[in-house]
Amino acid sequence: IGIDAVAMCVNDVLVQGARPLFFLDYIAVGKNHPEVIEQIVKGVADGCVDAQCALIGGETAEMPDMYDVHHYDVAGFCVGAADKKDIRTGEHIADGDVLIGLPSTGVHSNGFSLVRKVLFKDAKLDPHQKMEELGGRELGEVLLTPTRIYVRPVLKVLEEIDVHGMSHITGGGFFENIPRMLKDGQGVRIEKDSFPRPEIFDVIAKYGSIDEEEMYNVFNMGIGFIMAVKPEDAARTQQILADMGETSYVIGEVTESGKVEIE
Incomplete structure (x- = not known):
């Protein structure tokens, strides 16, 4: 906590x-x-x-x-x-910028009103029960995995790379948080299969019968922080992160669609 x-x-x-x-x-x-x-x-x-x-x-x-x-x-x-x-204001973000995603540790600090309703109030699951869908781990333990702090790796990237924009994926998921770093008229295309999705999100969706779009509108779905960089800086950005022991994924790009598209 x-x-x-x-x-x-x-x-x-x-x-x-x-x-x-x-x-x-x-x-x-x-x-x-x-x-x-x-x-x-x-x-x-x-x-x-x-x-x-x-x-x-x-x-x-x-x-x-x-x-x-x-x-x-x-x-x-x-x-x-x-x-x-x-200061990153998003003014330099351009169509074609690459989105580098840093993985989350799970639910982080958002969506717990929905989590409690779906898993505990409606499904009446026990937070101490070990679930096969979670690799045999206790449900409560998985839900309370601490939020990742991205300060060290991101500041390291900022020392060398001109990051055009950044987004912390919290409440409101992809649809509300990513547009905050964009200019009017810009959008993003996210490739949902480009990064692993923690099992806890499948559990929530299953027990709550929640459709995929709503899941991406509430939760981080496995990506807790996003950086938008020029295409030519993407490989170096990932190398800096890798040198720090950080996993990262190219999860999409900036577009001129004016909306968040998840494909």
Whole structure:
């Protein structure tokens, strides 16, 4: 949970080309269970280490009239910085730019209202049950896999490559997040078979009878971060990532269609 709070902030700052500088957290509880607070704060600290930013403060509030004794609420924010000339505004994105996708670790921090309804409320699955579709892993464990933090690999790419635009695939999936980095009238063509899809998405789609378009409109479907680069920079971008031990995929290209096309 703590890692997710950091990841959602630093990855969003990153798409502007900014380096995360510092993070603050806020934890509200119905009752202060020190062992729970400890785990959350450790997650926040681990996330900050991964994102190479400082955890400079936080606040904890115990409000029994507001929250159930077993409930807690976690919020946070980060500040990042970039030289004005280095801010990625999307103004240089052009038709034919190649989309380099970095894999997600699973559901990340989005779509959990739908996940809970489909898997727990409707299908009444047990989060502790081991599922063959998930390679024998517990359902809850898979769902709570921490969100990937993309700061280190992306900043490394930015040192050498003129990345035209970036997108953090969060709530709203491909259809809402990718257009944010594009200019008016531009679109993208995504090749859905160009990257592996974690099994958890097939489980959600199966139990919820959710069609493919809606899945791509809610979830990251296996791609958590996208960079748009010139075609001639694609191979070098992937090599930089590979040298860091990062897997990446060419998942599509920028078009003039004005829409997100998934084929």
